[in-house]
Amino acid sequence: MRDFLDFEKPLKELEERIEKVSKSSSEKKGVPRLLRMLQGQLAKKETEIFGNLTPWQQAQLARHPQRPSALKYIETFCQDFVELHGDRTFGDDQAIVGGLATFGDRTICVIGQEKGQGVKARVKRNFGMPNPEGYRKALRIMKLAEKFDRPIVTFIDTPGAYPGVGAEERGQAEAIARNLFVMARLQVPIVAVITGEGGSGGALALGVADRVLILENSIYSVISPEGCAAILWNDPAKTAEAAAALKMNGAELLKLGIVDEVIPEPIGGAHRDPDLTAQHLSKSIQTHLKQLESLKKDKLVAAREEKFRRMSALADS
Structure with missing residues (x-):
């Protein structure tokens, strides 16, 4: 149903x-x-x-319980996926999946935040909220990609990093910061895709990429609409207003230069036709990887740094 x-x-x-x-x-x-x-x-x-659709309605679609997950996309347009487990320090975080796969005519390293389908799977995956060991697992896979000169594709879909006491004790903030630091300097092409909701630093930890793509009804923001409404107005009734003010959907993010392409979804959202959505997504990733693979490594890293520096530029008052 x-x-x-x-x-x-x-x-x-x-x-x-x-x-x-x-x-x-x-x-x-x-x-x-x-x-x-x-x-x-x-x-x-x-x-x-x-x-x-209003921005708040798009946010609801981004969180739809039947929305395709990272594993769905990997299974659809990747072959020979070999999943890697563990961070070699603490354990294996089920909220992040990753490994090696064949994509078209190349081998890539693929990493994704996984919410799971159904209640049991979502509990197992911690509702897509990674612990620090998840980010360290992702970092381990990224370093393997650089060692063997393989491009990286990441799938972002999380309300944010897990804020539990244990996660903080094991270095959640440091793990996220380390990913940002390393990703900015990796000498291989990186394409990140926001497939659902991209929340705060928990999403950005997989998002420092040469190309950032977003599905039409996905969202990407420093805070959730509910959190914004609570902080600014202390009023949950302002959630829809907060969603509009945050400019968190694909069209607005493209205007701001935060994302590089908005990928269309079927009418009603990606969950209405996951295979068609995967076709659009696969084609777009292929195009961007082909463009990035033609660049020399020093130019690739320099362009990535410049890309994110432009986002932080402030206009003179």
Whole structure:
């Protein structure tokens, strides 16, 4: 069954009616005509709803429980995926997956934040919130990529790094900072893709890339809309207003130069057609990797540094 968000309820009613009519005997007069009419109403309503999404509605789609995860994309357009485990210091964090895979005609190192599908999997994956050992595992894979001269592709989908006491005791802040430091200087091409929600430093720890791509209904921000509303107004009713003010969706991030490309999704979101979304994503990654692989290593690193320095530039008042 498909989960419906609050603003999708009109679609749920129409889809239930279509399903009921479809099960009716095809011999009944008027059934095919009624079915065509309902399908037309559904298509019109989908265009009406998804053609005018608010930033907060896009944030809800980014968090949709059926949204494809990193492992789904890896399984769809990568071959021979060999997962690597552990940080060689503390343990293996299930919130981050990574390893070696064949992508097109090249071998890549792929790393992704994994929320899991279903309640049990989400608990196992800590709802996509990595501990420091997860970031250290990612760093270990990145260093392997540099050692063997393999490009890196990362998938970002996390509400943020796990803020638990144990995580802080094991050096959460240092682990994130170390990833930022090392990624900025890695001498291999890096492409990062925001596939769901990219929250704060927990997302940026996989996001210091030569090219940063984002799916159409994904979000990327220093804080969640709920957190922003709580801090600025102490009012959860301001969440939608905060989402708009944060400029966290793909279109706004592209204007600001935070991301390099917005990848289209099927009407209704990536979960409505994961395979089509994966096709768009694969094609885009291939294009960017081909461009980056033509650059010399010193120019690659210099361009990456310049890219992020531009984001921090302040206009003279």
